[in-house]
Amino acid sequence: MSTVTTTATLLHLDASPRGARSQSRRLGEQFLAEWRAAHPAGRVITHDIGREPPPFLTEAWVEGAFAPAAEQSPAARDAIAVSNRYVDELLAADQLVITTPIHNLSFPAALKAWIDQIVRVGRTFAMGAAGFDGLAKGKRALIIVSSGSDFRPGTPGGAYNFLEPYLRAVLGFIGITDVQFVYAHSLNAGNPAGPAALAEAQTTVTQLARAA
């Protein structure tokens, strides 16, 4: 394995509500172990949003995001301070790694709660005369997805994959356009395609961590 000295910063979000039984969680841990080995000076921030989800948006949050700072209530300042921490971490990262299961044809609600915290006018996107412009440019994103069925684009189940098109759109909206997906699919008990799909995902995750 090649070892590159770097001060790269990686932000890792784990959206699974499950612990050791989560395949996406284990794949994320594998990615991080390989990435740390390849980037001994690198910095990793992990948020276990599956088990400690970001807060849902509130009316105070909306006030904090849109009202002038001097006019904000204490509740608005508190709500937006939480959002600011998520935004600061994202903006400081060179790479974003999200590990997530597919729940009901998309990702768990906790990941949408994170998205709702980090899509912010003036922080992660700008609104000007020429339209919208993403402010979180120059980052790469890797989305490691585990699922009971096969939802890979191009397969019959791909028509029911509402995770990838949406994540590409909303990450693109804030300027993150270099987005790669890895699917550990067909993991339902008894699915004969599962073991090979998991092994392939493990190999890909290792390669990506070393090349990152």
Add this chain to the structure above:
Amino acid sequence: MSTVTTTATLLHLDASPRGARSQSRRLGEQFLAEWRAAHPAGRVITHDIGREPPPFLTEAWVEGAFAPAAEQSPAARDAIAVSNRYVDELLAADQLVITTPIHNLSFPAALKAWIDQIVRVGRTFAMGAAGFDGLAKGKRALIIVSSGSDFRPGTPGGAYNFLEPYLRAVLGFIGITDVQFVYAHSLNAGNPAGPAALAEAQTTVTQLARAA
């Protein structure tokens, strides 16, 4: 207005985190007022999920949904009891009305939290040799959407509407295929199309409530 005596049950979910300033919330209130007038014997259940969101899924929830009842931990029983209440309400309803803003090209996380609570094997869908089958059949759904821009299908912004395709798919998965969308669009301050769009949505909502 025609008045029909009926014992219809309507389940209303309001996904906006905002109070009186929410246009979707106000349109929902208008729909309910008209519906109640047209259905004096009808029953309405409202969940303000925008301000009191359903819990995120947890590992205990997964245990409660999939492990045999006799083997479940107290935490699993508690988690799935919450889900059962949401499911029971949905199954008892003849009509589902969801009012929601568009946040970041889709609906707020709170609505996904509700979806994750109500999509349940053996309760709202069945899994058999012939594939999946929705168990929440025979209901109508109305989705009242408010948004700052125009995300209606068929418009340029429709390509960024990740709310309607997903809701159609996941509601269809549990057997709800009669789904209608009303868009109060272009509501950003200063958008010249906003007032007419809002007026049209108000008219449509009134007509639908009376015809429901």
